Amino acid sequence: MLSSQIKSNEIIFGSCNKDLLEEIIFYGIGLGADFVEIFIENTDNSSVLAEEDFITSVSPSFGRGAGIRIFKEKKDGFVSTNDLTKHGLMRSVSQAIEMLDITNNKKGEAFNGLTEHRDYSLSKKKWINEVPSIHEISEKLLVSTKSLKKNNKIITRKGSYSRNLQEVIIASSDGTYVSDIRLHQTVGLNVIASDAQYRSSGSRRFGSSGMPNEFRLWDHEKAANEVFESSMNMLYADYVDAGQMPVVLANKFGGVIFHEACGHLLETTQIERGTTPFENKLNEKIAHESVTAIDEGISEGSFGSLSVDDEGMEPEKSVLIKDGILKKFISDRAGELRTGHKRTGSGRRQNYSFAAASRMRNTFIAKGEHSKEDLINSISDGLYCKSMGGGSVGATGQFNFAVEEGYIIKNGKLTSPVKGATLIGEAKEVMPKISMCGNDLELAPGFCGSISGSVNVTVGQPHIKVDSITVGGR
């Protein structure tokens, strides 16, 4: 068999796959599909874990696969496979067509071939050679965990690094033909402190996209100091008293509350489900006039940034809320089809085994005019949430978030540290209560798990004041 024949019968990364992709799409359209989308990926990931003064885990992993999505009217069928041969991809198309019960006497949309190849990967192919080696990563992680050993109350020290390199090809029957390479690196430090019956923990995570040199520039000493101080501050903290009170949420990861409690409700998947209270509120006031919120995928190096989304659209900067007025929803292809909201370059997925869905990217509340001190000084009895843990939002919009590091505010001053606090509320009730926004906007990386898997995002905000919220405690 000639090598050219072999190539034409299988997706080869780094080669032109246009003929094969067109053949697959023609096949799906010919069988009656309205729309055919092919997403193919090749991943090269690795992670390293340092515990105390040893490297305890090095885990490389590789993956290849395709996700094929067929639309017929507003229904879609999605098939994923590891088989990237022509036969395997054709079989997946057939399976999706069969699932949707499409018969070829129902004419599908026309397909005029793929348009010019938009190759975002050209300048990125060198990344794999520029990222730090396992040896380099290990050395720096060990230095980092060593610098966490600041006193004998620190009983556990961990440093972790992971690198995800994803090469994608996206082709669809509207002519889209795109290639890209995405690089995400994240590094985190964790400690547990203990003294007699007292225990506390501290953690920080840092992350970037598309910056192979970023790990080398990471200030591990500063990170170690922050983690250590956080754990020491909380070691002897009392449990917070529960109740309704004003709170100040710190910048950076404090934005996780907006992300979880409000951001998800502005994704078109929530409109499709009928689970967002904001469905019919476009151009209406849903938040305090001090709140402007943005979701975008374009900030250079931010963890949620991308050159092109997983449906082949360049990401846009979407002003979701402007001065308290709802302006836009976050939309993907299915969202536009089913809800009418235009795509925003937000079709995202964890990998080939998920269909893309409308997902946040870099989401933040814009900065205001107040200083952090202004916010704290305005409260006589309340809580300052310096560091937030994880959280979740329920099917009816109720959210809850753990406060990892909290301080009582008394007469406009920060006083004693408290632990065990949880913030509980509902987005549509809390958003109008964000009465002051600070001038110190910062972003923080994170992972968001939802309908299309776990994706890289950033959350962010300046310091903000919420006039009243339920604080769970003991």
Place this chain on the structure above:
Amino acid sequence: MNSREITTQISKAADFLNLKKWDYGASFSNDYSVQVDKGEAKQLKASQKQILTLRVWNESNLVGITTTSDISESGIKKALNQANIASDFGNKNERTEFSPLAKDPVEFKDVIKRNPVGIKKLLTLLREAEVKLLESHESIKSVPYNGLSESFYERVYANSDGAFRSYTKSQAALYLYARAEEKNKKPRSSGSVKIGYGVEDIDIETCIKDASNKTISHLNYSSIKTDKYLICFSPESFLTIINAFSSMFNARSILDGVSLSNKNSIGEKLSTEALNIYDDGLHEKNISSSPFDGEGTPTKRLCLINKGKIENFIHSESTARIFKTIPTGHAGLGSKVSVSPDWIVVEKSEVNSDLKTSLDHSSYDGEFVYIEELNAIHAGVRASQGSFSLPFDGWLYKNGKKISIESATVAGDIKYLLKNIVNIESTQEVTTSGISPHIWVDKLSITGDE
């Protein structure tokens, strides 16, 4: 390639690369799932997946690992090569070996294996279920979260010492989460999940009924005053708490310093003598049972708490060696081998005279909070510190009335909770994560809106 052929392929490639010692775990699956929206198909999914995790030992007996979805000849060679490179960074401080039990006989449960019913049948059944649930009460306006799926998979473990194990299974799952709305009230949502070996084993009618009853029962709600309450945990919610704090029984967590227990905690009294807890992955009711773990060690029943005292920890090969015991069948397969419980079984021991048996969730007429389901576990549990603060769905029973609690959290400390168990009801209930009776705990903090 089938699993025997993959083993042969790996063996050949390892010989070629002069790698004398290796093992691997693999899974191969075919999954089908459907979702509906008001009678229409929303998304129909099928996936074919293969994952291979390879470990190799280098000449210094250090382990390297690689995971790949490419099981072609070249993919396997590449994975072995990468694992060999990674072995240069193997953990010198804690060696990993083959499980000494990797060739012991395994107990294969007499499980039922079902054939696929196909997407069309899944869709028909889910459409019918959605219609019935919507018709079950006028306040149920939608079923925003729903799905019916079936999976067929094979798991394999093999090593260069001749161990080879594999098993195949089928499993199906149905979930229905309804949303109810009434004028001038907040929307309420609740649901039900059922699993079985195949779609024909799932009790769809009960799932619909449970989802409807649960959702409707929360329509009339009220806020609750922040205070300490007598609590009755449903079987599901108590198992959620035990699983969230299972690091207390986890030798890996102990060695990592993230457990409330330590190496000397065997025999430590944690609770009333009336409490027994087992991990029983092979329990006949465990649909997701696996006859062996990631290192090939056979799964077995293990007593974790016996009459209120810690009886055993769960182990991998390396933790067992450090603790001078044998692996218990709870290992994953990784560069650093994880350890986790399979299927928790909670029961009342024979020493139970100190229990207040008048506390029965179906008949007790005093004031108490019934916790039906705990939420947001990943956010509200500090396993290494023992504390939790979790939102829940439940009811306040007061003056002979039962009223849904609008929005509240329960907070406390796991050791306090276990020590303050005041009753363990006699009847155990099977859930998707284990088996437990209702458990009563005195004086836990509830934060409400009042």
